[in-house]
Amino acid sequence: MRLLSNYLAYSITLFVTFILLAPNTSEAVYCSDCFSWDCGCDSPSSEEVISYVDPLQYQNKNNECCGRKDNETSCDQNCCFWGYFDLLHWKVLQGETDFVVTKVPTSTSINGGNVGQIGDIENTEFEWATGFRLGGVVCLDCNWDLELNYTNYSASGCKVINAKDGCYLNATFEEINDTVLTKAKSDISLDYRLWNLLAAKKIYVDPCLDMRLTMGLTCVRLDQDWDFSYYGGSRNDYELSWRYSGVGIRGGVDAVWAYCGNWSFIGKFSTALFCGDYKNKGKMIVSNGTQTSAANGYDYKLSDCRLVPHYQLAIGPQYTVDCWGWPITAYALYELNAYQNIHYVFQSEFGVPSDAKESRHTNSLTGFHGVTLGLFFEF
Numbered sequence: 114m115r116l117l118s119n120y121l122a123y124s125i126t127l128f129v130t131f132i133l134l135a136p137n138t139s140e141a142v143y144c145s146d147c148f149s150w151d152c153g154c155d156s157p158s159s160e161e162v163i164s165y166v167d168p169l170q171y172q173n174k175n176n177e178c179c180g181r182k183d184n185e186t187s188c189d190q191n192c193c194f195w196g197y198f199d200l201l202h203w204k205v206l207q208g209e210t211d212f213v214v215t216k217v218p219t220s221t222s223i224n225g226g227n228v229g230q231i232g233d234i235e236n237t238e239f240e241w242a243t244g245f246r247l248g249g250v251v252c253l254d255c256n257w258d259l260e261l262n263y264t265n266y267s268a269s270g271c272k273v274i275n276a277k278d279g280c281y282l283n284a285t286f287e288e289i290n291d292t293v294l295t296k297a298k299s300d301i302s303l304d305y306r307l308w309n310l311l312a313a314k315k316i317y318v319d320p321c322l323d324m325r326l327t328m329g330l331t332c333v334r335l336d337q338d339w340d341f342s343y344y345g346g347s348r349n350d351y352e353l354s355w356r357y358s359g360v361g362i363r364g365g366v367d368a369v370w371a372y373c374g375n376w377s378f379i380g381k382f383s384t385a386l387f388c389g390d391y392k393n394k395g396k397m398i399v400s401n402g403t404q405t406s407a408a409n410g411y412d413y414k415l416s417d418c419r420l421v422p423h424y425q426l427a428i429g430p431q432y433t434v435d436c437w438g439w440p441i442t443a444y445a446l447y448e449l450n451a452y453q454n455i456h457y458v459f460q461s462e463f464g465v466p467s468d469a470k471e472s473r474h475t476n477s478l479t480g481f482h483g484v485t486l487g488l489f490f491e492f
Contacts (some may be wrong), residue, residue: 196492199486200243201485210237248260260313289347296346335479337479356390360389427449440490447485459474
């Protein structure tokens, strides 16, 4: 409930911001050159003063829309299709992936040797990885459009920790071993797929500031596999994984601020709430070099319907050039993504089957951050 209330608060704040920033219905001055991102145009004369008709249509005394006839729209003279390609260079940020503790002293004089955890906790970390995003935008009406995009990203990571002389290794999960640990190894991987179908409305806030309000349907698929092993007298292999597939509603805003010639500054924010199927399972297998078959010391499955919020933010510069009458825009963005309520790590104490076992679980944000490099084409 607290998660849902926070999401509603963010959405209401975003909506109120749009209302406050929308142009008023008083007299306005329009300069067509400014809307082509040249903010050095001269102030218009009194004959060029126009009255505001709606967020998209401006009309002067000659019954023309900024040099066009009143029955023409910007879509009649501008592009009717846009396409873009983004190269993603991101890293996954995720907590609650600790699997071993290093630099554990071999002895202590405190409390007869009965002490809590001492040492450095080691987490499993993802490496930087590349992905892509493809999108297309089709004009529906003057300053209304329909956008479809697809994001594909996969990342993985591996870490190996060996025991050093004079120190122990401690596992952060239950282990079954007759000797101290000598090595711990962890492998993790994540696959991310996102689809968006959005309707958008352009709003001209200022001659040098355009905004684009978006809302529509969204679909996501996230798969994570996390395997780690403890090596001692026996080998303990943990296999943890979760899957999430959901559909939801997304809303957001894109803003373009033209500040110098062909240079402009862009910012994007969107938020979504997904509802979908969540599956989480884990297994611990105990084996040694002489056993031909392994025994499960830990095995569980979890399945439920889950709400998952998503937040997306991107900001950076872009540069536009005209190539044979076709505008091409290149941009470099720093992008952040965060998902809640999907990374869930379950642990359980060991005991005989008839005993009640204390179960513990931890959860963390699953996020991505990094650079998004893209090209935007108008046809």
